[in-house]
Amino acid sequence: MINQTIATPPGAVWLAAETGGTASSAAWGCWLVIALPLVSAALLLLAGRRADKWGHLLGVAAPAVAFCLGVWAFFDLLGRPAAERVQDFELFQWIPGGVFDLGFGLRVDQLSLTFVLLVTFVGTLIHIYSVAYMAHDPARRRFFAYLNLFVAAMLLLVLADSYLVLFVGWEGVGLASYLLIGFWNQRLDYAVAAKKAFVANRVGDFGMLVAMMVMFTQFHSVKFDEVFSFASWASPTTLTVIALALLLAACGKSAQFPLQSWLGDAMAGPTPVSALIHAATMVTAGVYLVVRSGPIFEAAPHARLVVLIVGAITLLYGAIVGCAKDDMKKALAASTMSQIGYMMLAAGLGPVGAVFAIMHLVTHGFFKAGMFLGAGSVMHAMRDQVDMRRFGHLDKFMKITWLTFMMGWLAILGVPPFAGFFSKDKIIEQAFVAPDGQVWQAWVFGSVALLGAGLTAFYMSRLFFMVFHGKARWSDEQHPHESPALMTVPMIVLALGSVFLGLILTLAGFDDFLAGALAEGHHGEPVLNAYLIMGATFALVVAGAWIAWRRFGAASATVPVLPPAVDGLIRAARADLYQDTVNHALLVRPGQALVRGAVRADTGVVDGAVRGLAWLLQSVGAVLARLQNGFVRSYAATMLAGVILLTAIVLAVWI
Amino acid sequence: MTVTAYLALASALFVIGAVTVLVRRNSIIVFMGIELMLNAANLAFLAFSRMWGELDGQLAALFVMVVAAAEVVVGLAIIVSLFRTRRTVSVDDENLMRH
Structure with missing residues (x-):
C-alpha cells in the first residue's frame, strides 16, 4: 500500500508508478478504467453528428475495454497476499490546502474491484443491447455518450479513495441519471420525472455534504483510511451524526425510504437506462457507501439501527407497491426498491451482513438487468406497451425472452440453486442473528425479511404470469415477435449469470474474499435454526408463487383488461402508498x-x-x-x- | 484720498453692473454689465495694491483684463452667431436648455 501525499508533479507520479511503490501496475491501470468511458463520452458529445455512424461502436467498446482492464486488475489482486490487497494510490495532487491536503486518489481493493467488474460487465451487455434497442432513435449517439458518462461516474464513485473524490462520481451519477431519465424530454412528464430524480438526489447529496463537513471539522480529512482510523476514538455523537448523514445520502441515491419516490418515475427513461440504473449503477451506490463506511457504522450502533429500520421499511414498501402495479417497468422498479432494502438491511447488520449485501447486489445486478432487458424486449415487441393487463400468453411468441426472464424470476424468488437463493437466503438468515444481544431486533427484522421473501415471490410471479402466461389480452394491431440477436444475446448471458452466479460465488469463497476489505466481523448464531429459516422462506416463496399462479397464470384465471375496483390497501399500493x-x-x-x-x-x-x-x-x-x-x-x-x-x-x- | 473712497466707487460700479445683468434683456447690455463688474473688481484690486504698496493686486488686475479681453472675443462671437440663427439678442429667448 503506497500513499503519496507529498506534492509531486504528475510526471514524477508516473515515474513512481513504473519504478517503485508496492502498488501493482494493474492497480495503477485502474485510472484507465474510469478514463476510457469518460473520454468516449466526451468524444461522442463533441464530435456531434459526424459520430452518428460509428458512435455506438465506440460507446460499446469503451466499457468493454474497461471490463478487460478490470479483469486484469482482479487477477493481479488475486495474486497478492491477503494483507496487501487494499491498494491506495494518488493520481495527482488535487486540493493542496495546508492542513487540508487532498490528493485525487484511487483505492483498489476487493470491494471496489467487485463493483468495477459488475458495472463494466453488466454495463457492457446493456450497451450492446442498446445498440439494437435504440437503433431507430435519431439521438442514439448522444444516448451512448450519456451511458458512457454514467458508467464512468459510477466507476469513479467506487474507485475513489476519499469521500470527496467519491462525491465527484456521486454527482456525476446524478447528472447522468438526470440526462438519461429525461432522454425523451420532449414529453413533459418524462422531463418532470428526470427533475424529480434529480431533486430527490439533491436531498441525499445534502447528507453527503454534511457528512464531509463534519469529517473535515473533526478529523481534518476525508480520506477513507484516515477517517476510519479516527473512527476508533472519535466521540459517539460525532460518528452517529456522520453515519446518519451518510445514510441520508445513501437513501437518496438508492431510493430508500423516505427518498424513494423518484425511482418509479425514473422508468420514464429508455428501458436500457432502467436496467443500468437498477442493476449496475446508481441505486447500488448507496449500498456501496454504507458498506464502504462500515467502520463508521460499526462505531455508531444507533445509526446502524436506523439503517436496519430504513432497509426493513423499504423492503416491505417496495414489495407492497410491487404487488399492485400494472405497469411492468414500475413493478420491476418497486421490486428493485425492495431488493435494495434487503441489501440495506444486510449492510446494517455489520461486516458479516455487508458481505451478503454485496453478494446480493452482484446477483441482483445480473437477474434484475436480465429482467429489465426482458421487459425492454417485450415492449419492443408490443409497440412500447407496458400495461401487463394487456399482455399474456407471450411465452409462445417470445421463447428466448420468456426463458431468460424465467431464469431471472426464479433467481429473484430465491429458488435453489438459482443465484438469489445464495444471497437472499443468507440475508434472511443473518437478519435472524441478534445483533449485540438484542433478541427483539432479530425477531423483528428477521420476520420482515421473511415476509418480504413471500411478497417478492407473489409480485414477481404475478408479473411473470401476467406477461407470459394466461390468455392473450393484446389487441390485433400488435404482432409479438422475438427481438434481434443483439438484444437476446445479452439477455442470455445475464440469464446464465442468474442461474449460476450465486453457486459460483459461493463455491469460490466470495464471502471470504470480500471480507478482507471489510472490518472484522462477528459470526453470530440466528435465533432460529438456519434450516428452519430456509424451509420457512421456501414455503413462503412457494405459497406466494402459487397464489399468483392461481390468480394470474392458471387456465381458469381471468385477468381483467381494466384494473378492477378494489379495497383500500391495493388502491393505496397502486398510488405508491401515497408517497407523492x-x-x-x-x-x-x-x-x-x-x-x-x-x-x-x-x-x-x-x-x-x-x-x-x-x-x-x-x-x-x-x-x-x-x-x-x-x-x-x-x-x-x-x-x-x-x-x-x-x-x-x-x-x-x-x- | 483714502482707500474707502475707491472701495465705495468700486462697490457702486459693481452694483450697477450687477443690476444691469439682472434687469436688462439685451445680451450686449448684459455683457456690458459684466464688464462693469469686472472693472469694479479691478478698481478694488488696484486700491488695495496701493494701500499695501505691493504689486500683487496690480498683477491680478492685469490678469483680469487679459481674461476679460478673451472673454469679450468669445462672448461677442457667441452673441453674433446667436443673432444670426435666432434673429434676437434677448437673453430671455435663449432658453433651449430649460428643463
Missing part, C-alpha cells in the same frame, strides 16, 4: 409557500427599499429641476445671491 401526496403535503407545498414568502419579502422589503430610494431622489430632482427655467437672468440672480450668502458667512465667521 405525502411529499406534496409535507415538502412541496410548504416549500412553495416558503418560496412565495421569500419572493414577497424580496419585492416588498429589498426591492421596496431600492425603489423607494429611487423614487425619493427622483422627486427631489423633479423639484430642483424647476429651477432650470431657461432664464439666464434668474441664473445670474441665483449666482449673485450665492455669492452674497457666501460672503456673509465668511464675514460672519471672521468677525
